[in-house]
Amino acid sequence: MLDIAVAYNRFSFVGQEFLTWLWFISETQDDIFQKVHEEITDLRLGNRMVLQNRYGDDRIETLTIKGDTAGLEEAMVALQKGAVVTEMQIIFTSGEHEWSLTLKGEHLGLSGLKTPETASIKEIEETEGAVIEKFFLIHKAYEITDKLFIHFIKIRTGEIWNNTLLLMREWVKKSNEGKIHT
Amino acid sequence: MALLSASTALTRYRVEGNKETLSLETIREKINNNRFPETEDPASFFTSGWTPFESHYLSDFSEKTIIFGTHLLFCLRIDKKSVPSRILKKMVTIETQKRLQESGKEFLSKNEKKALKEDIEASLLLRIPATPNIYDILWDMEAEEVYFFSSQKAANEEVETLFLKTFGLHLVRIFPYTAAMFSNELSDIEKDRFSTLSPVRFSE
Numbered sequence: 477m478l479d480i481a482v483a484y485n486r487f488s489f490v491g492q493e494f495l496t497w498l499w500f501i502s503e504t505q506d507d508i509f510q511k512v513h514e515e516i517t518d519l520r521l522g523n524r525m526v527l528q529n530r531y532g533d534d535r536i537e538t539l540t541i542k543g544d545t546a547g548l549e550e551a552m553v554a555l556q557k558g559a560v561v562t563e564m565q566i567i568f569t570s571g572e573h574e575w576s577l578t579l580k581g582e583h584l585g586l587s588g589l590k591t592p593e594t595a596s597i598k599e600i601e602e603t604e605g606a607v608i609e610k611f612f613l614i615h616k617a618y619e620i621t622d623k624l625f626i627h628f629i630k631i632r633t634g635e636i637w638n639n640t641l642l643l644m645r646e647w648v649k650k651s652n653e654g655k656i657h658t
Numbered sequence: 659m660a661l662l663s664a665s666t667a668l669t670r671y672r673v674e675g676n677k678e679t680l681s682l683e684t685i686r687e688k689i690n691n692n693r694f695p696e697t698e699d700p701a702s703f704f705t706s707g708w709t710p711f712e713s714h715y716l717s718d719f720s721e722k723t724i725i726f727g728t729h730l731l732f733c734l735r736i737d738k739k740s741v742p743s744r745i746l747k748k749m750v751t752i753e754t755q756k757r758l759q760e761s762g763k764e765f766l767s768k769n770e771k772k773a774l775k776e777d778i779e780a781s782l783l784l785r786i787p788a789t790p791n792i793y794d795i796l797w798d799m800e801a802e803e804v805y806f807f808s809s810q811k812a813a814n815e816e817v818e819t820l821f822l823k824t825f826g827l828h829l830v831r832i833f834p835y836t837a838a839m840f841s842n843e844l845s846d847i848e849k850d851r852f853s854t855l856s857p858v859r860f861s862e
Contacts, residue, residue, distance in 0.1 A: 478853070483835035489857040490834040496860055556861045583833040585809045587667035597662075603712065608727040610662055611796060614805070618670065625834075626843045633844075633851035641858060648860050 484583070491581030492528075494628045495561040499525075499548075500644050513623045515570040515616075522565025522576060525551050529559035538562075552651045568620060575617050584625065589617060660807055661731070661794040669814055671804040672840055673797070675827035685825070686724060692824040693717040694735045703739040703783050706816050708732050708824070714792045730797040734806075734817050737788035741779055749778045793817065804829055 478486070501508050502521055509516045523544050529537040539554050541547075551561075563580045565588065573592035580587070591613035597606050631640055660666065694707030694717040709715070710722035711731045724730050753774060754766060766774065794807040795817060806817050806829075818829045830836055838844060838852045 477839055478835065480830060480836070484831075484833055487835040487852075487855070488833070490838075490852075490855060493858065494834070558859055558861055560857075560860075580809075581834075583669075583831065584837060585667070585669050587809055589666050589668065590664060600712075604723075604726050606662060607711075607731060608729075611727075611729065611805075614661075614666075614668070615798075622837070622841075625837060626841055629838050629841075629844060629852060630848060632855065633848045641860075644860050645862050649862065 488582040489560065490629075490632070491584055492560040492562055493581075493632065494625055495564045495579065495581045496555070497628050497631075497640075497644070498566065498624065499561060499564065500647055504643070504647060508627075509568075509624075512627045513620050516620060517569050517571060519566060519568040521548070522567050522578075524563075524565040524578060525561060526563040527551055527554045527559040528562045529554060529557060552648065555648050556652045570616070573613075575613070575620075577617055577621075579621060584621070586617065586621070589614065591617065660792070661796060666807055667809040669806045669809050670832045671806065671818075671829035672832060672836065673802045673804055673827050674830050675825075677802070677827065680825065680827075682725070685730065686719065688824050689724060689732060690719040692820065693719060694737075698737075698788065700784050703788070705737045705788065706820060707735060708820070709735045709792065711794065715790070726796075728798075728800060730799065732795060734793045734795055734813070734820065736791045736793070736813065736816055738791070739783050739786050739788045741782045741786060746775070746779060746782065749782065750775050753778060803832075 477483075498519075499521060502519060506519065509519045523546055524542040525540075525548065527539045527541075529539075531537070537559070539550060539559065541551050551559075555561075561581060563578055565576065565578045567574060567576045569575075575589070575591055577589040578587045579585075591610065594606060594609050594613065595602075597603055631637055689708045692708055694709050695705060696717060699705065707717060708719075709717040709732065710719055710724070711726075711733055712722055714733060714735060717735070719732075724732050750771075754771070757766065757770075757774070758764070791813070793813050796805045796807075797803075798805070804821070806814065808814065808817075814831075821827060821829050832840070835852075839849060844852070
């Protein structure tokens with residue numbers, strides 16, 4: 477194992493590539509999600525995405541897209557210019573239950589995590605049950621993001637990656653061409 | 659942003675080190691030994707320690723549980739004092755004026771200004787109460803993972819430090835590299851390949 481601090485900086489790009497791949501998959505091959513984790517019935521992007529473009533002279537350009545009516549056209553243009561997705565809100569459902577969370581590529585940390593609703597605590601004796609239920613739902617969010625991340629790493633380190641990269645570049649190109657024509 | 663909140667932020671860690679000598683009773687004792695101090699030190703601008711999940715402001719663990727199902731749950735409390743910058747600026751301006759009038763000087767030297775500001779800040783800190791912040795920490799003993807309910811850098815650094823001091827165990831953050839290296843779903847070949855990865859561009 478590498479030194480943790482060195483590895484943190486050296487491989488933060490893998491998390492950013494993972495988010496970009498999630499976006500690509502959600503638009504082109506969303507049947508993969510159920511293959512990765514059988515409990516996922518739907519996975520889609522939420523209304524928040526942050527992209528970053530680093531230039532050679534240490535300048536950093538950050539693009540934040542948020543809001544219910546925000547489209548991802550600008551994000552796609554940024555991707556075309558060489559930006560990476562640094563954080564992204566995803567929403568997934570399992571049966572009738574829905575989870576919403578923002579995933580940061582750099583450290584795979586979760587924020588704004590909303591799990592399916594749990595019963596409110598009326599008596600102090602109900603605290604333990606509430607904690608166990610809530611943690612089960614939080615753990616489920618990690619279980620699913622872990623499965624997706626490991627699936628991506630298998631692709632990223634496998635022979636299939638070159639083809640996936642070609643498809644992703646084609647997706648970026650076509651998405652931007654589409655915008656020019658409309 | 660606590661465990662039972664509607665919306666929460668988390669950092670996940672793997673617990674590294676020798677856990678064999680840690681019985682539940684030992685863990686409880688160690689937590690209690692590093693609990694948040696019951697008496698506030700007015701001169702301290704930063705205090706931290708563990709508190710029970712069910713009583714954030716009374717840190718005695720003797721009557722409180724840390725066991726919730728198969729997990730351990732307690733809290734990190736961090737009390738911090740900070741002087742609002744505008745109050746500090748106001749006090750420094752008033753005191754500077756007073757000193758200039760008393761001494762007949764036209765201005766204070768750089769060192770005098772610095773010393774004056776530090777004295778005023780120290781005296782204000784004694785009078786200002788500390789603001790408490792509570793962060794839940796859930797220890798999944800079976801999976802050897804800790805879920806810390808914050809993604810703030812300062813809180814993360816403090817939990818890592820206090821956890822090591824309390825239990826002699828390291829909290830190793832789960833981020834892309836460690837997630838891959840700790841995974842038992844990736845082969846050694848895949849892990850080796852991961853270590854040689856370089857960034858790609860998604861545009862031509």
